[in-house]
Amino acid sequence: MSKTTRYLLNPQIAWVNEGEGRIRLILPGCAQNTWLEGVESLLWRSLWLGFDTEMWLAVLAEEGRTLRLMMDEWLKSGWIMVAD
Amino acid sequence: MLSDIFLVPVMGKFLLHAPLHGVTALTNKAGANTFQTAIRNKETKAPPEFRVILNQLNREIISPTRHSGALTDPRFLGLIPTRGCNMLCSYCDFPVSPLDSRKVMSRELCRQAIDAYFALIIENKRPGASIHFFGGEPFFAPELVFFAVEYARYRARHYKLELHLEATSNGLLDEPLLTWVAENFHSIVLSLDGKEAVQEQQRPAIERKGAFARVMHCATILAESQCNLVLRSCITQDSLPNMMDAMLWMLERFRPSAVCMEPLTESERSRRSGLQPPDPWKFAHAFLAVEQALQTQEIECILSTADLSLCTVSSCPVGHDALIVSPDGEVDACYLIKDTWLRKGMDMHLGMVNNGNFEIESSALAQVRSYELGEKPLCGDCFCRYHCAGGCHVNHDGSQAPGSFDDLCIRTRMVSIGKLLIKTGQTQLLHSWLQNEEACKISALWKNDRIEAWK
Numbered sequence: 001m002s003k004t005t006r007y008l009l010n011p012q013i014a015w016v017n018e019g020e021g022r023i024r025l026i027l028p029g030c031a032q033n034t035w036l037e038g039v040e041s042l043l044w045r046s047l048w049l050g051f052d053t054e055m056w057l058a059v060l061a062e063e064g065r066t067l068r069l070m071m072d073e074w075l076k077s078g079w080i081m082v083a084d
Numbered sequence: 085m086l087s088d089i090f091l092v093p094v095m096g097k098f099l100l101h102a103p104l105h106g107v108t109a110l111t112n113k114a115g116a117n118t119f120q121t122a123i124r125n126k127e128t129k130a131p132p133e134f135r136v137i138l139n140q141l142n143r144e145i146i147s148p149t150r151h152s153g154a155l156t157d158p159r160f161l162g163l164i165p166t167r168g169c170n171m172l173c174s175y176c177d178f179p180v181s182p183l184d185s186r187k188v189m190s191r192e193l194c195r196q197a198i199d200a201y202f203a204l205i206i207e208n209k210r211p212g213a214s215i216h217f218f219g220g221e222p223f224f225a226p227e228l229v230f231f232a233v234e235y236a237r238y239r240a241r242h243y244k245l246e247l248h249l250e251a252t253s254n255g256l257l258d259e260p261l262l263t264w265v266a267e268n269f270h271s272i273v274l275s276l277d278g279k280e281a282v283q284e285q286q287r288p289a290i291e292r293k294g295a296f297a298r299v300m301h302c303a304t305i306l307a308e309s310q311c312n313l314v315l316r317s318c319i320t321q322d323s324l325p326n327m328m329d330a331m332l333w334m335l336e337r338f339r340p341s342a343v344c345m346e347p348l349t350e351s352e353r354s355r356r357s358g359l360q361p362p363d364p365w366k367f368a369h370a371f372l373a374v375e376q377a378l379q380t381q382e383i384e385c386i387l388s389t390a391d392l393s394l395c396t397v398s399s400c401p402v403g404h405d406a407l408i409v410s411p412d413g414e415v416d417a418c419y420l421i422k423d424t425w426l427r428k429g430m431d432m433h434l435g436m437v438n439n440g441n442f443e444i445e446s447s448a449l450a451q452v453r454s455y456e457l458g459e460k461p462l463c464g465d466c467f468c469r470y471h472c473a474g475g476c477h478v479n480h481d482g483s484q485a486p487g488s489f490d491d492l493c494i495r496t497r498m499v500s501i502g503k504l505l506i507k508t509g510q511t512q513l514l515h516s517w518l519q520n521e522e523a524c525k526i527s528a529l530w531k532n533d534r535i536e537a538w539k
Contacts, residue, residue: 017267021237038241042234049260051227055191059238 006083007071009047013079017045025079039063043070047080087123089141090467090533091116092501095516095523099504100137100535103395103470104145107137108504110513120535148397148470150456151405155442155449159401160214160250161201162408162419163232165189165225171254171295173287175318175359177351178421180220188225189411196440197409198236202243204442212246218408218419221254226261233268252316255299256289262302266309273314273344274303278330282323286359300337307338314386316344319370324362327370328377335383342384345371347495349479364491365528368498369518375499375506376514389472389492390499392507397457399473402432405449413437415444417452418478425478430455432478461486462493467533472496487531497528 009015014026023036023044036044039059046053053067060067074080089102098116100109111119115134122130122138130138151157167178168185198215205213215236222229233249240247250271257265265272277286280296289295306313315334319327331343348354348361362370375385389399398404402417409415410422418425418432425432431451435444457463460474460482466489474482480492489497505514517523 017264020241021234021268038238042238045234045264046230049226049230049264051230055227055231058195059235 005071007047007053007075007080008083009044010079010081015044039065040070043067086534086536087141088145088147088470089119089123089535091120091535091538092467092527092533093530094501094505094513094527095520097513098538099467099501099508101467101504101533102141103392103467104147105140105143107140108508109137110505110508110510116538120538123535148395150397150403150453150458152453154446155204155405155444156208157210157405158201158204159404159406160216160248161197162216162218162401162406163189163194163197163222163229164218164220164408164410164419165194165222165228165232166411167220167421168224169219169221169254170224170256170291171221171287171289173318173353174357175286175320175348175351175354177349177353177424178220179352179423180421184411185220187411189228189409191228191231193409193411193413193437194228194232195235197413197437198232198239199440200437200442201407202236202239202245203440205245206243212248213240214248214250216406217249217251219252221256222251223253223257223261223265230261230264237268253302254287255302256295257302258298262305266305266311269311271312271314272306273316274299274306275318276303276315276334277317277319278323278326279333282326282330286318286320286323303338307340313338313340314342314344315340316346318348319345319362319367320348321360321362324366324370328374331374332377335378335381340383342386343374343378344386344388345374346388361491364495365498365521365524368495368502368524368528371495371499372502372514372518375502376511379506387496387499389475389496390468390503392471392500392503394471394473396470396473398455398477399471400476402477403453403456405453407434407442409437415442417455420478428478430478462488465532465534465537466493466497468493468496468500471500489529494528498524501527 016024018024021041023041025034027034039056042056043053057067088104092099098111100111100119118134166188167180217229237247249269251269252273255274277283283296347367348359350361371387378385407415408419413436415434415436416432417434434448434452435442455477457469457473462482462484463469463474464486475492502514
């Protein structure tokens with residue numbers, strides 16, 4: 001992931017902001033919903049609003065996670081796309 | 085010692101008002117005499133019909149006092165993401181330099197301010213935290229507000245703290261930020277001065293195209309959300325005649341939880357724009373007409389100096405240990421521009437945010453806490469003293485002799501009397517009183533409301 005890589009939410013994925021900052025993903029063809037909480041939901045909302053995801057680097061580091069791995073994972077799952 | 089019990093004349097009758105005792109009643113001259121004698125002589129024997137009230141008036145009370153000691157219970161953390169704004173209000177009294185208007189709080193400073201605030205809250209075992217955003221226009225720096233809210237909520241969840249989020253805004257918000265605001269804030273105070281012609285005249289946007297429609301859209305989305313919507317209108321001499329019409333329109337369109345009607349505060353810009361504050365008598369009449377019209381709708385009508393729910397020595401954040409952080413990391417007690425309070429010879433500066441801590445000198449805290457009711461001779465004998473508390477410490481001079489009432493005092497006293505009459509079910513008397521110019525003047529200009537001074 002280069003520093004300039006920008007991501008977009010996949011418009012095919014329906015999702016809902018729920019209470020306490022939680023996000024419910026309604027994945028196509030998937031009977032069960034997926035929930036994003038904590039730093040994952042922060043990242044999701046950053047992408048939704050078009051803000052810099054790197055603002056969460058310190059929080060991610062505290063949780064022992066990296067932005068790169070998370071974005072790669074979400075890309076693989078088809079939840080996000082690389083912006084042109 | 086004075087009793088903090090007041091008698092205000094209203095058309096030959098008297099409003100007995102004792103805010104610290106929780107008593108408001110209407111009495112006649114003989115009743116006022118009886119109360120005065122009983123209070124003055126500390127009599128316990130009084131006619132039976134007076135005993136219930138006298139028992140309440142004889143109760144031990146705790147008077148509101150200024151904060152003292154260490155900083156342990158800040159009312160809220162105020163964040164000013166930027167002093168910049170995308171509106172050019174004709175009356176703006178925030179004289180921000182072009183350089184200052186471009187400054188945006190850094191993310192790192194914001195994080196440190198939130199960490200320092202939460203540390204203070206946790207150390208002092210407070211159950212909840214509250215963060216208020218001020219400007220300029222806070223959402224003119226949307227990414228910073230987003231970071232602050234999401235970071236604060238993330239931390240609050242970790243510490244199991246209740247978190248309240250509030251902002252004042254001009255409503256020039258676009259999707260999807262607007263949806264996010266509606267879903268995440270508990271309360272938004274939205275400035276809306278009236279229908280399109282008034283709004284465009286008083287609150288034009290820098291990019292003029294479609295501003296009114298954007299503010300309308302914002303108000304609509306907020307009104308449909310869980311967020312508590314408060315509409316705040318600046319009332320000028322020109323907009324006053326249409327105040328009722330404007331408020332009924334806002335009520336019908338947006339069902340706000342409260343409407344706040346504040347008279348214009350004169351500024352260099354308002355004078356240049358030819359805007360003038362409304363006449364205080366006419367303003368009070370119009371305000372009370374709206375109050376009565378909205379009474380059945382359970383919509384609160386607010387004039388900041390006539391909020392009867394308060395019992396305080398300071399009706400604004402100053403004096404309640406609010407910590408308001410400016411874009412450059414200064415911590416102040418007041419959200420007004422520094423130059424504004426410095427010009428008035430006041431020092432609202434508390435300290436700095438540094439290395440994740442608040443660096444606040446106890447002398448600065450004591451200085452800020454000294455701006456309170458006890459230091460305002462003007463308010464000494466006024467029945468509004470415990471809810472108005474002299475109004476804005478910066479913009480309203482409380483150093484005059486007791487009873488030297490100015491325009492702010494007149495409208496505050498008039499509106500407060502009206503609200504008390506409504507509270508005691510005296511709407512017919514309110515109506516007659518408002519029709520009688522002389523009676524209004526006697527009530528509003530009564531020099532000393534203290535029961536001890538009554539003759």
